[in-house]
Structure formats: C-alpha cells, structure tokens
Amino acid sequence: MATRPQPGDASSRSRGPRTRSRASHSLESVLAAAVAILDESGAQRLTIRALAARLGGGVASVYWYVSGRDELLDLAADSVLGGVLEAVADIGDGDPIDNLRTIAVTMFDAIVDRPWLGAYVLRDTATQIHSLQLYELIGEQVMRLELTPRQSFHATSAVVGFVIGTAADMGQEPPEAVVSGEMSKEEYMAGATAQWRALDAARFPYIHHIIDEFDGHDDRDQFIGGLDLLLTGLRLQAER
Amino acid sequence: MATRPQPGDASSRSRGPRTRSRASHSLESVLAAAVAILDESGAQRLTIRALAARLGGGVASVYWYVSGRDELLDLAADSVLGGVLEAVADIGDGDPIDNLRTIAVTMFDAIVDRPWLGAYVLRDTATQIHSLQLYELIGEQVMRLELTPRQSFHATSAVVGFVIGTAADMGQEPPEAVVSGEMSKEEYMAGATAQWRALDAARFPYIHHIIDEFDGHDDRDQFIGGLDLLLTGLRLQAER
C-alpha cells in the first residue's frame, strides 16, 4: 500500500473547483465509486469501463491508482473493513469473549449485504491494512484469554474463518437471473425451499427435519447460533 | 441437474472407437477436463476456449453440456465433493461428533488444495447434488445429538460454514505473480512472514505474539484446532 503514491492523502488539492477540462480523482473517490457499483450490481458488473464512466473519465486513469482489477477489489474490500474497524476500535476491556462476539457480529453485518466482499476480504495483508488491523484487534481479545501462542493463533484464525465463511456463504453472489432482475431474491428462496420440500423424506431425513426452520429463517440468528458454539468452545479452553 | 439431458449416463455409446471425424464428449469428460485445468492453473485460466482445446473440439460444444461458465464451475466443484461424499458415505454410527470431525477433515483435505473450489461449493443445491447429499450427511450426524430442529440447523450450518470458510481462506487463489510462476509459494509466504515481523511491536502485539506459530505453521493443524473448538461447543450444547 505504502509503495504506491497516494494522492489526496494530505495534499493541498482536495476537491476545489478546478479548470475541469479533465476529470480528477483520488484513491478514495475511485474506491468509493467501486464500492457503489459493487453494492448496486455485484462483482461481475464492476468493469473498469463502468468504473471510469461513473468517475466521468477515461479507462486508463484508474490504473494510476490501482495496479489492476484484482487490486481494485482488494482495496475496495479493505475500505469496507475500514468501516468495521472504526466501529469496533474502542471495544474496551470488557469480557474478551463478549468483545469477540461484538466484533464478529459487526463484521457479519458488513459482509452479509455485500456478496462480493467474501472473496476479497483478508486476502493480502500487504495491500489491505484495515484487514490486518482487524485481525490484530481480534487477536488481542483472544490474547487476553491467556492461552498458549499456538492456541491463540488457532482461535483467532477460527473466528475469522467462521465469520468470513458463513457470511460469504449467506451473502453469496446470487445467480444471474437474480442479478439481472428477472427473478426476485424472495422468489429464488421460495424455489429453493420448495425444491427441498419435494425431496424424498426417506433419503433426506435431515432436510425434512429442519425445513420449517430453513423456511423464513433469519441469517443473522443462524450466524450467531454457530458463533456461540465456537465461542463456548473457546471459553471452555480458556477456563481449563 | 436432472433437468438437463445427461449423455453417457447409461447410454450405449460409452467410448467405443467411432468414425472420429468429430470430437465426442460427455458431461463427465467435460467436468474432468475442467477440474484438471482448474487444479493445474486455477479458475482464472479455465476459459471455455482452453477447455475446448483440451477436449480437442470446438468451443460451442461445451454449451451442449453446461449452460455457461458459471454452471461449469458449479458442476466441477460439485464433482469434487462427489469424491468426498464417496469417502465418507459409510461413516457408520459411532460417536456423532467424531463422525462430524471426520467428515469435516475430509472436506478440508479436498478443498485446501483447490483454491478455486471455495467460491463455488454449496452454492446451488439444485445444480449440485453431491453438495446437497453431503449437507444432508452432516445434518444426519447432528440430528443424532437430539437437539431442537433449530439448534440442529444452526449447528449444521456452522460446521459447513467453518469448513468452507477456513479452507477457502487457506487455499486462496494465489496472487498473479505466483500463478504465473515468477514467484514460488514459499517465497510468497516468506515475504508475508517478513512483513509481519517488520510491524511495530507496540501497535501489533498480537501479530508478534503468534508470529513464530505462523511461521511454518501447518494449515491442517490450524484447521483442526478451530474445528475442535466448534465441536466442543456443540458437544456441550448436546449434553445440556
């Protein structure tokens, strides 16, 4: 990150009225526009051309700020985690497990409505400072449980893996039909439920056992249910 | 899946010497070739053209078997899970938690060496039968713990989310430099470790606390460490 020039960081030109013969951006404005497109239309629709058009400039100008599409996604994902970090930065010295729960839920809330995020979050800590800081923050709460370094490492990774995995799974990039708007998300879910109900009960006893729970379930409750299992295991390890 | 014709399923023409003026495929051969390319070169390199070339035919023939690139990836991922399913199908009626551990570790082993898998596994149970069956199998073990349907649903989702999240995170699609071969995976990891060691110890106490564990750590140990926390929590819930 620090290896690239970062215009707009503390520069004099921050947004004043200029001659305006050419478009003028900054890393932040590029990332903000990228996140906006991502949130509105998903990763598939974030093309360099679409981004340039939204910024009102030419395609090549984007490459002044990022090395390519991959880094653009990495930085866009990291900028969202920056918001999470800000929200939990002053988490305080209450019960560490409670703090972990708070951090995890905040992350979940940020990721679940952004199907595109899962694949790019915490991918490269060299580029993604906020990701690194968030990982550190989670680790610091785990450290307070006074486990061995190895246990701390495993526990921190587990929390991060669980959050990202579950949130990414739940907020998955929906199928083309939903993206294109020819089918609503509700219709899609209703279809999935119907398909499950139609399964042979003898071959799929579990599916039938939980189908009523699945139908109309709340993703957040589901996430917290699993998270609490993990945190219970962690608490037990710490108390031993 | 059953909505599409499946040539080669139980058909008479299974691979006999033919006139051979044209290439001839089957869903299985198409998926096998796709998985081979995926394993060798990653998702980015699996182009329809590369796949057709490997099959020795034209591009358009692929579209006879799959509706597009997305479904190709879905089915390729599901075919790998088919192998996992086969390996654990006769898991037996031993301790359910032990069984869950076995299934999870088998899944982990299959996913971790396939960075491309994480993003496509368990995405659409309408297309991915093996994924559905594996989900069912995990759920059946959880059912034996005799929790409420809601608890069962949450626990099953948690196990699946943890496995996929952690494995996907660990086996991430490596950066371009590694894919293209200009940098080895070891060099990349060594670089990451060095970068972490260089961080300010006052601002990153956790990173420094675990850096020796991170350096040269075994992904599998790390996965199992986290998994056991989750399963401990689950066992406790079941015993209550």
Add this chain to the structure above:
DNA sequence: ACCTGAACACCGTTCAAGT
C-alpha cells in the same frame, strides 16, 4: 443428438500522447 467455425459484443490492460 451432438458438434463445428465464425461472428458478436464485450473485457482488462497498455501505450504514446497530452496537460
């Protein structure tokens, strides 16, 4: 029923040139 080559409408990225 299954395969083909060519064509279409895109992409990400680069580059020489501008300001």
Add this chain to the structure above:
DNA sequence: ACCTGAACACCGTTCAAGT
C-alpha cells in the same frame, strides 16, 4: 503528476450450418 483515446489481445456466448 495525472489524465486521455485508441489499440491490442483476449474473453463468453450465440448461431446457422453441418453430420
């Protein structure tokens, strides 16, 4: 230092035609 338009080398997908 930052932006531009045009060009390059690709893509996924479709289609009319073949066998």
